[in-house]
Amino acid sequence: MASSGVNHLAQPCVHGHFVSSYVEKKSRLMKWISKIFKVGSKQGSLNGRPPRFLGEENMAFHNPNRSMDEHSRSEHEELDRAVALSLAEDLKRPNGYRRRTNNDEDLARALQDSLNMPSYPPYAPPQFFPGGYSMHSHLPVRYCGGCNHEIGFGKYLGCMQNFWHPECFRCHACNYPITEHEFSLSGRNPYHKSCFKELHHPKCEVCYQFIPTNGAGLIEYRSHPFWCQKYCPSHEYDNTVRCCSCERLESWNARYISLGDGRSLCFECMETAIMDTGDCQPLYHSIRDYYEGMNMKIDQQIPMLLVERQALNEAIEGEKNGYHHMPETRGLCLSEEQTVSSIQRRPRIGGNRLLGMKTQQQKLTRKCEVTAILVLYGLPRLLTGSILAHELMHGWLRLKGYRNLSPAVEEGICQVLSYMWLESEVMPESRNMPSTSTASSSSTSSSSKKGGKSETEKKLGEFFMNQIAQDTSTAYGEGFRIANAAVNRYGLRNTLNHIRMTGAFPV
Structure with a gap:
């Protein structure tokens, strides 16, 4: 303006x-x-x-x-x-x-x-x-x-x-x-x-043109609430590609990577993206260790699979119970027996798309209250880890006998564990919790393999934390804020005990 x-x-x-x-x-x-x-x-x-x-x-x-x-x-x-x-x-x-x-x-x-x-x-x-x-x-x-x-x-x-x-x-x-x-x-x-316009008139960060004025003669633009990416209002409905992870719009001088299922990934998110089940195993086991460090050990060996979008949607339809985050569900704690197509070999990048993906049908049998944990493939390490932390909390609650919880209570406390894990990765000193960076996947950057994180990855982690904190849905958003307030006041163990006895958060 x-x-x-x-x-x-x-x-x-x-x-x-x-x-x-x-x-x-x-x-x-x-x-x-x-x-x-x-x-x-x-x-x-x-x-x-x-x-x-x-x-x-x-x-x-x-x-x-x-x-x-x-x-x-x-x-x-x-x-x-x-x-x-x-x-x-x-x-x-x-x-x-x-x-x-x-x-x-x-x-x-x-x-x-x-x-x-x-x-x-x-x-x-x-x-x-x-x-x-x-x-x-x-x-x-x-x-x-x-x-x-x-x-x-x-x-x-x-x-x-x-x-x-x-x-x-x-x-x-x-x-x-x-x-x-x-x-x-x-x-x-x-x-x-002309010089003043070049210096002070805002430019669109998608098309790099001066943002036009509206009918009233005022400069009108859209801006992402976290990234502050300014762009012309027309790009919201002209099929401009948006990153499925960080939500930033694709600029005209940088093509995003198409994942082949309607999703696209920006280059910054692609740097640490996890692409197959084998890549995800070290991260999955490190998050189980994180739970054990909080005296919440999961004794059962719950299978974890990285799946495509279509396979995840089919599994959701076959699941009788559960509350799912719409419009996009990225993970599922499966309790029914199903046959799922999982990704066994990471694809390679060809141009601006992925090539050579190999999948395998896998029959999941129920051996306990939890059949398997499914996670959407192609997401950055920190986002994948936050989904795993959330779904593992669903599994922990079912294995420990927490029954008939309302969506706000169950999804709220699961979001708290997801948020806490992200916090331990991005700001490990905040809650005195150990970071799980040392058990990173083979697809992460060299800084992550050495136990550190680039500023780009830290910023992504802060964005994912902000998404959880600012969620507007009743179950995931309001549920998280009430659960987080209870944990901050009474501690995680006392809050879980209160949920077991009353089915609600302590006030």
Whole structure:
């Protein structure tokens, strides 16, 4: 949006012109003296009317109206008379010889200023003179607002309550002189209108064009609440690709990777994406160790499979119980016997799509309350881990005999465990919980393999935590906020005991 302290000015400057040619000045002076002697009396009277100076020096400034008071007019007549008589006397000397006096330069300056300083310019000029006044002539001395040097003979500008050499009135951005009739002003800094637009008019981060104005003339754009990605409103319905993990829109100079099931992944999320069941096993076992570190050990060996989107949706349809996060479910704690197609070999990237994926049908039999945990493939390590932490909590509750919990209570406490695990990965010192980074998958970056994380991965983790905290759904959003408040107040163990006895969170 346009800056609040910006003015766009049309025809802002008063243009003046000092006479710089000696021949022209002499010619005009002789005409003026001749006129004085023709119409003057014995006392050199001008019959009460000041001369009108016409020519190049009056291109911008015009003569005043006859409303000047008599006292001011008399002063000008006296000055004109003195200058004319002095020059006429010098012209009578032989061989053009002139005796220099201390007042010659002052008289010349006074004459020059009388030619160039009218009272009523076409545009209001500055009403003050930064240079002050001459000591001898008591006439204003102009100084340039750019170089601070006196403005001598030649062209000048009057704007922004100052005078300028034309070459000194420059754009604050590109430092080139401003010669157009319009310019933008931000604070005390002038800009070319094009430079100001380039600096301050927001650009779309998808198409890289200036964001257009709406029907009311206002700049209207959309912005992601976490990433602050600004983009044109039209990209929300023009089929612009959005990353299925971080939700950022695809820019026109960077193609996302298509996962082949309607989802796409940006390059930052792709760096740590987990693509097959084998890749996910180390992460799965590290999260089980995380549970054990909190005295919540899971004794049963629950199978974990990475599956495609279609296979996960089919498994959800075959599941009789459970509450699922719509519109996109990314994980499932399966309690029914089913045959599921899992990903056994990670695909390779060809262009902007995945190639060579290998799947295998696997029959899942029920050996306990939990048949298997299914997770959507192709998601970054931290997002995959948060889904596993959530689904493992569902399994822990069923194995420990927590029955008939409301969706808000069960999904809420599962989201708390997901959030806590992310917190231990992104900010391991926050709850004094051990990080599971050391057991990362083979698809993660080298920094993750060494137990560290890049700033990009940490930022992704913060985004996933923000998604959980800001979820607007009743079960996952409100349930998490109530459960998290209870855990922060009473601790996880006391909260779980209260849920077992009452089926609700402690207040």
